[in-house]
Structure formats: structure tokens, C-alpha cells
Amino acid sequence: MSQPLLLDLVSGGFMLAGAFFFLAGTVGLLRFPDVYCRLHALTKADNLGLGLLSVGLALRADLWTERVQILLIWLLVMGAAATVCHLLARSSLEEGVPAWGEDS
């Protein structure tokens, strides 16, 4: 009986840590001064949050195919996030969105 409890604790810990990073990412999105900094917050904090959450969920999954599935989705999201971040940053730069502390 202690085995499932331990599993719940560990996976719950991972998921809570993930939720914390999602919160941090949202706070960063609202607080950071310019679009470039906000992209940092969204890309990195949310990705780490999703990673921790995926690990927590993968621990709870019944089948190993489900585990790999969850981790594959995380991998795909990681690639998508890096691509989206680069695209938005590049177009902001090209359109001359000023960075914080820069007068233009």
C-alpha cells in the first residue's frame, strides 16, 4: 500500500513544481518590460513547467507507451516553443519594436 502512496507523492511533487514554473512564467509575462523579455519568460519557464508536469504524469501512467507518448509531446512542444519564440523575436526585431531602455 505504501508503494502507490510514494508514487503519488513523487509525481505530485513534480507536478506542483511544474505548476510553480507556469505561475512564474505568467508573472514574467505580465511584469517584464518589453516583448523580448516576455518571450524569455514564456519560452523557458513554461517549458520547464511542462517538462516537470510531463515527468509527473509519466510516472503515473499505466503503460510505458503512454509514458513515451507524454514525453514525445513534451519534446514536440519544446521544438514548437523554440521555433515560435525565434519567429516572434525576429519579426519584432525587423519591425523595429524597441527594446526596453532603448530610445528609438
Add this chain to the structure above:
Amino acid sequence: MAWAAWVLDGVVVVLLVGLALRLLHTRDLFEAIVLFVAYGLTLALGWVRVGAADLALAEAALGAGVTGALFLNAWRRLSDRVEEDAGA
């Protein structure tokens, strides 16, 4: 037991209504498009909550994705034309 589900569903419903109101009231076309995409994705979450994963899939892919991309294209064409008219 049920209250946790109520919390989640409540958040989704409030989000949907708030997005819809803001979407209809904003004067910024681009913001409206972006909010439309957000609305579609939130609606997909709503479909998930009522147990219709297939509808959620269609809503996300067609309602938010394809329609959103088409709106973005139309917005670009529209603003090109407005710019031309202003320049001429």
C-alpha cells in the same frame, strides 16, 4: 468530489464569456483576431470538459487554427488596401 470539477468548469466558462465580450467590444481588429483564436482554443477545452474530444479536435484545428490563419491573411490584405488608399 464534484467541487473540483466545478472550479475548473467555472474558470473555463468565465474565460469564455469574458473573451467573447472583449472580442465583440474591441475596436482593434488585430486584437479581435488574436482573441478569436484564444476563444477557439478555450472552447476546445470546454468541449473536452463535456467529454467531446473529437469536437475539441475539430474546434482547435479548424475553428482556431485554419480560421485564425485565414483571418490573419485577410487582415493583412485589408490593411495593405487601407495603406494604399491613404497613400494615394
Add this chain to the structure above:
Amino acid sequence: MDDALLLLAAFLALNVAAGLVRVARGPSPADRMVVAQLFGTTGVAILLVLAEAMHAPELRTVALVFALLAVVISVAFVKRGWVRRLGSEPVGGGPGAGGPGAGGHEGEAMEAER
């Protein structure tokens, strides 16, 4: 445990709601387009959690679609330039995300988060 997972999903949904404040406030179009990233990660997280909480593995497929959508939408957005487009404000940075709100009317649901 399922209840705890549902609450976790609700918490993540609140995160999305807070993030949408940034989408509503802008000021630049790129600031609004972070909605793609927001749903691309947090939306996927919600769906993965729900897949476990509701015992519905098919929701992971929906999560995949969300992740792909983020890319599709932002590619559709950056394909050509966007500044000085119809309805988009002149951009301005500044500490505290400066600039007045788009039209002065913030959404009712957003108001509480500000």
C-alpha cells in the same frame, strides 16, 4: 487524486486567463501573438493533466494539435511585416509595459486580473 488533478488544471487555466491580460493590453502585435505560445504550452499542459484526470488518453491527441497550432498561427502571423497595420497601435516599450490600453475598455473578465 483525480480531484487534485482537476484543481491543477483549473490553476493552469487561471494562468492562461492571466496571460490573456497581456494579449488584451498589447501594446505591440507581437505582444498579442504570445497567445500562440501561451496556449502552445499551458494549453498542452491542461490537456495532458485532463487526459490523466478524466481517464481519456485521446485528449493527448488534442494536446498535439494545440502544439502544432501554435506554430501554424505564428507562421501565418510573421509571414510578412505587420507594423503600421490597420488597427494596430504604434508600438512603444517602456517599463511597466507602458502605453495606454488599446481603446480604454478592458474586458470584464480581464479587469479583475489587472
Add this chain to the structure above:
Amino acid sequence: MKRVSPIWVGILALVWWLLASPRLSGWWVGIVAVAVGTAFHVALGGRQRRGMRPGHLAVFVPWFLLQSVRGGADVARRALAPSLPLAPGFLHYRIRLPQGPARVFFVNCISLLPGTFSARLEDDDLTVHHLAEPEAGLRRLAELEGRVGGLFGMEVARG
């Protein structure tokens, strides 16, 4: 020269199987998907002479995961600190990796490194946005480039 690599077909089929796994009733859709995926793979350049070396992934992946955890923690700390300790700005980095998959991989990885993401790439000149501490960012970029070079089996001159 464009050749269909059987390894790629296998990888795509495996991915399909994993993603569709609880119910494989739609296996014929999977065959179509794998075929389309392979067609894209060939259209986008096919098998490169220098591919990723799988053995080196075992070293790279843990390092990268650690870096991305540190990146997330760094952003979280800055976002939650009341004083908002930011010193953002752009820096330029001259890429030494040759054109090709290694370079694309490198540029994508930058976005998950602590405090940096890639904003623009023009020829060899990469514009990187940093959240704070540009010198540390440059050092990490150089290290990442070296490691990506190792992963793809090419020597990157230290400069």
C-alpha cells in the same frame, strides 16, 4: 543526392505507433502519414552526409536538460523577485558551425539556454537577446556550439 533512408521510415512509424498506441484501428492512416512524412523528409534535403551521432546524444541530452532547468529557474527567479533584476539587450555572435542541420539545431537550442534566445540570423551573424549578464551568455553559447558540433561529429574551432 536524395535517398529515402529506411531508418527515417522506421523512426516515423515508431512515432506514429507511440502516438496512436492505445487503439491502432486507424493503422492505414498511419501508413499514409509515414509516407507523407518521408516525402517531406526527402523534399527538405533527405539524408545528410553528416547526421547526428546517436552515441553523443547520451551526453548531450542530460546536459541540455540541466541547462534548460537552470534557464527556467533563472527566469522564474527574475520574474518573481520584487526588484525585477533585468539587464536585457542584444548581443552578436559569430556562428562557426557550417550551414545545415547542425546550425539549425544550435540556433533552436539557444532559446532554452539560461538567459538567451536567438532573434535573428544573417549569414554567420546571429543576434541573440539576453535577459542579463551578456558575458555569461556568450560563454554558454560557445560551449553549446562546441557540444552541438561534437554531436554532429564536426570540429568547431575555439575562438
